[in-house]
Amino acid sequence: MQVLLRVCHVLVLALCVSATEDFDWTRNEKGSFYYGTFPTGFSWGAGSSAYQTEGAWDKDGKGMSIWDAFSHKKGKIYLNDTGDSSCDGYYTVKEDIRLMKDMKLNHYRFSISWPRIMPKGIKSDQINEKGIQYYDNLISMLLENQITPIVTLYHWDLPQVLEEKYGGWQNSSMINFFNDYANLCFERFGSRVKYWITFNNPWSIAVEGYETGEHAPGLKLKGTGAYKAAHNIIKAHAKVWHTYDTQWRSKQKGMVGISLSGDWGEPVDITNQRDIEAADRYMQFYLGWFATPLFNGDYPQVMKDYVGRKSAQQGLGSSRLPTFNPQEKSYIRGTCDFLGIGHFTTRYITQKNYPSIRGNSYFTDRDLAELVDPQWPDPGSEWLYSVPWGFRRLLNFVKSQYGNPMIYVTENGVSEKMVCTDLCDEWRMQYFKDYINEMLKAVNDGVNVKGYTAWSLLDKFEWDEGYSERFGLYYVDFRSKNKPRYPKASVQYYKRIISSNGFPNQREIESWKRKATETCTSSNQLLAADPLTSHMEMVTEIVVPTVCTLCILICAIFLMFLLKGRF
Numbered sequence: 001m002q003v004l005l006r007v008c009h010v011l012v013l014a015l016c017v018s019a020t021e022d023f024d025w026t027r028n029e030k031g032s033f034y035y036g037t038f039p040t041g042f043s044w045g046a047g048s049s050a051y052q053t054e055g056a057w058d059k060d061g062k063g064m065s066i067w068d069a070f071s072h073k074k075g076k077i078y079l080n081d082t083g084d085s086s087c088d089g090y091y092t093v094k095e096d097i098r099l100m101k102d103m104k105l106n107h108y109r110f111s112i113s114w115p116r117i118m119p120k121g122i123k124s125d126q127i128n129e130k131g132i133q134y135y136d137n138l139i140s141m142l143l144e145n146q147i148t149p150i151v152t153l154y155h156w157d158l159p160q161v162l163e164e165k166y167g168g169w170q171n172s173s174m175i176n177f178f179n180d181y182a183n184l185c186f187e188r189f190g191s192r193v194k195y196w197i198t199f200n201n202p203w204s205i206a207v208e209g210y211e212t213g214e215h216a217p218g219l220k221l222k223g224t225g226a227y228k229a230a231h232n233i234i235k236a237h238a239k240v241w242h243t244y245d246t247q248w249r250s251k252q253k254g255m256v257g258i259s260l261s262g263d264w265g266e267p268v269d270i271t272n273q274r275d276i277e278a279a280d281r282y283m284q285f286y287l288g289w290f291a292t293p294l295f296n297g298d299y300p301q302v303m304k305d306y307v308g309r310k311s312a313q314q315g316l317g318s319s320r321l322p323t324f325n326p327q328e329k330s331y332i333r334g335t336c337d338f339l340g341i342g343h344f345t346t347r348y349i350t351q352k353n354y355p356s357i358r359g360n361s362y363f364t365d366r367d368l369a370e371l372v373d374p375q376w377p378d379p380g381s382e383w384l385y386s387v388p389w390g391f392r393r394l395l396n397f398v399k400s401q402y403g404n405p406m407i408y409v410t411e412n413g414v415s416e417k418m419v420c421t422d423l424c425d426e427w428r429m430q431y432f433k434d435y436i437n438e439m440l441k442a443v444n445d446g447v448n449v450k451g452y453t454a455w456s457l458l459d460k461f462e463w464d465e466g467y468s469e470r471f472g473l474y475y476v477d478f479r480s481k482n483k484p485r486y487p488k489a490s491v492q493y494y495k496r497i498i499s500s501n502g503f504p505n506q507r508e509i510e511s512w513k514r515k516a517t518e519t520c521t522s523s524n525q526l527l528a529a530d531p532l533t534s535h536m537e538m539v540t541e542i543v544v545p546t547v548c549t550l551c552i553l554i555c556a557i558f559l560m561f562l563l564k565g566r567f
């Protein structure tokens with residue numbers, strides 16, 4: 001009977017039927033807002049990544065990345081969109097820095113495109129000075145404007161040749177190639193860059209790139225691909241950290257970290273031990289998969305147990321989860337000067353058995369099911385529910401599991417659907433307000449958060465979703481040739497949070513949303529007039545010259561006839 005009741009309970013959640021009566025959602029301190037400010041020196045920023053914003057995919061000697069190749073294949077990206085030109089950020093450094101300056105950002109997080117500076121992926125093969133020049137200029141301009149660059153070395157755009165020749169992150173030779181690339185970046189930019197992030201969200205690289213194939217390079221190596229990729233990525237991270245530590249740290253005095261993505265997993269029933277353990281497994285297979293080796297030297301015990309047991313049941317001679325030898329363990333342990341956290345949403349987790357005979361995959365290895373509360377707001381991306389309290393729990397989890405490391409929140413934000421051209425993004429203001437407030441509570445809990453990065457500065461290419469999900473503080477009009485940027489109301493709102501370094505008092509904060517909404521109405525009008533502007537651009541740039549050329553031609557022909565008639 002008890003089992004039956006429990007199954008019903010889970011079904012109710014899964015079917016997204018309101019469950020308020022038999023489940024107390026309010027236990028999560030939903031309503032409480034905390035007024036207060038962040039410690040002095042707290043760093044406020046916004047972020048982007050190379051493939052998502054730069055465009056100029058084949059300009060000035062850039063080589064092809066796995067994302068160029070993937071997005072050029074039909075059927076991989078929503079509406080077959082590509083990042084070929086995206087926001088054209090490659091050409092708009094000055095303008096974009098003006099937007100950051102206007103918000104008074106303390107830092108800007110961007111990524112370097114590996115194939116833009118090493119078109120063939122390998123240092124000895126070719127260095128593209130024009131690509132280096134681009135990042136050089138970006139870094140200099142940021143510093144001139146007192147904006148600290150936080151630089152990601154790998155935000156998913158592996159040089160395509162490395163995928164073709166070696167199988168990308170399936171192959172351990174990537175470790176040395178990546179180290180050479182990182183070393184070049186330290187050499188060329190390290191005198192001015194003090195915050196390095198080796199990898200952005202390795203979970204996605206491994207799972208979506210090599211297990212489900214939704215992302216480049218699109219491989220579906222179920223049950224092995226993700227583990228193998230992750231293993232090489234962790235080793236590559238450690239190697240780069242050691243390179244920095246031994247060759248550059250004393251001169252450059254910077255830090256090397258990694259940016260891990262972590263959704264929070266909350267047990268469906270906090271009184272049920274099986275749910276509690278399932279939620280912990282969710283966390284260990286997600287954030288812990290990467291964080292535990294970097295902080296403690298090995299994969300989480302529960303991952304080793306589960307993947308090991310399932311592999312044995314499948315008749316395999318060894319676990320599908322690779323192992324680190326003792327030297328590797330001590331080499332990898334302690335290679336994180338700061339931990340970047342990308343956080344967007346939360347899931348409820350319950351225990352669910354997946355018999356190993358039915359094939360294997362990273363997902364079924366975990367023996368759990370993910371659920372959502374139908375009442376959670378879901379303004380944009382299908383997967384992104386706004387659950388602010390999960391953020392505080394995640395930050396506290398990091399504190400307790402990994403010895404309270406220095407944390408930079410490297411991504412946090414919310415999207416909206418493509419069809420939405422409303423710049424008065426009320427839901428985003430609410431999301432930022434609530435999530436940043438939960439981060440403030442976490443800081444008061446003693447979590448060592450040093451900075452926050454709103455994701456993202458601009459609307460941009462959202463991977464397999466193309467341009468259909470907009471995360472930007474600034475709206476980008478992708479239909480227009482010059483890709484103009486328009487501030488959403490959240491720009492004004494975020495600006496207030498930054499200038500107050502938090503949430504000083506109730507009276508002031510209540511006016512923020514109203515004031516932000518006042519300004520966005522005029523931006524909405526500008527945006528609405530944009531089709532007209534584009535139309536006028538077309539008239540002046542295409543129609544007028546064509547008509548003029550035609551007129552000249554007709555006149556010339558007419559003249560010829562006239563002259564022929566005479567002679």
Ligand code: NOJ
Pocket residue numbers: 049052200201261342411462471
């Ligand atoms: C995490 C990725 O790092 C980023 O590139 C992406 O835009 C966000 N998730 C939102 O999906």
